[in-house]
Amino acid sequence: MLDSAPGIFVAxxxxxxxxxxxxxxxxxxxxxxxxxxxxxxxxGAVAVLDLxxxxxxxxxxxxxxxxxxxxxxxxxxxxxxxxxxxxFTAEASHVIMNAVFQLKLALIALGxxxxxxxxxxxxxxxxxxPPLAPLPAAARRAGIVSIVVWxxxxxxxxxxxxx
Amino acid sequence: xxxxxxxxAALLLAGPAVAHHGWGSYDAAKPVTxxxxxxxxxxENPHATLTVKGSDKExxxxxxxxxxxxxxxxxxxxxxxxxxxxxxxxxxxVEKDEMRAERITIDGKTYEMR
Numbered sequence: 001m002l003d004s005a006p007g008i009f010v011a012x013x014x015x016x017x018x019x020x021x022x023x024x025x026x027x028x029x030x031x032x033x034x035x036x037x038x039x040x041x042x043x044g045a046v047a048v049l050d051l052x053x054x055x056x057x058x059x060x061x062x063x064x065x066x067x068x069x070x071x072x073x074x075x076x077x078x079x080x081x082x083x084x085x086x087x088f089t090a091e092a093s094h095v096i097m098n099a100v101f102q103l104k105l106a107l108i109a110l111g112x113x114x115x116x117x118x119x120x121x122x123x124x125x126x127x128x129x130p131p132l133a134p135l136p137a138a139a140r141r142a143g144i145v146s147i148v149v150w151x152x153x154x155x156x157x158x159x160x161x162x163x
Numbered sequence: 164x165x166x167x168x169x170x171x172a173a174l175l176l177a178g179p180a181v182a183h184h185g186w187g188s189y190d191a192a193k194p195v196t197x198x199x200x201x202x203x204x205x206x207e208n209p210h211a212t213l214t215v216k217g218s219d220k221e222x223x224x225x226x227x228x229x230x231x232x233x234x235x236x237x238x239x240x241x242x243x244x245x246x247x248x249x250x251x252x253x254x255x256x257v258e259k260d261e262m263r264a265e266r267i268t269i270d271g272k273t274y275e276m277r
Contacts, residue, residue, distance in 0.1 A: 022205075163187075
């Protein structure tokens with residue numbers, strides 16, 4: 001370790017839960033697989049939602065696409081957080097000091113901020129529009145920001161192991 | 164504008180990287196063979212690790228995920244403390260005195276780690 005991690009992360013890694021994850025022959029692997037599967041589902045739902053907001057699939061009802069994709073995205077995000085927490089706990093004191101992981105956390109915060117702003121200010125204007133109606137520019141912006149940010153999060157995630 | 168500021172702030176806040184698994188942070192151009200007794204053995208995921216008293220210094224030797232080690236016969240009993248291991252691998256470019264083993268030999272048997 002080059003720098004020492006804050007005590008709470010050292011304690012988390014050293015906890016019984018941390019030990020159990022590392023010593024189990026399958027928990028770490030299952031969390032890894034679960035993280036990827038959750039990511040696939042999340043990326044799929046987010047791509048549908050974001051592309052609709054960016055102007056694709058114009059013949060569909062924006063409210064229906066939004067409602068359906070949002071539900072799937074939330075479930076998949078919960079899966080990502082749960083499996084990610086398992087992977088993180090196993091190596092908390094190393095991973096928290098990893099620059100790419102820190103960047104990933106910042107990007108996740110940015111992605112969630114984008115969603116929050118979208119849900120409060122844009123979704124209410126969009127959800128009752130009929131198919132083929134032009135969407136506000138803010139919807140297009142939010143969709144594009146979302147795709148860029150979540151792809152960057154995935155790139156960071158896969159890169160943690162190499163930095 | 165706002166987004167680029169946040170990303171910049173994140174980059175500035177980010178401390179120096181600590182290398183971890185993956186083969187990217189190991190120098191394949193400078194292979195080393197560490198031979199000596201096993202001082203500690205952690206049979207854990209994501210990678211089993213040994214500390215080995217080499218002829219020059221004490222090395223941390225990073226091995227493979229435990230399920231792969233088990234599949235290849237390198238069980239916990241095989242890599243136990245006190246045995247003599249010969250580990251061929253590559254030194255870390257980031258962590259001091261750490262190497263990642265390509266293969267290890269214990270009691271005349273060789274186990275591939277990759």
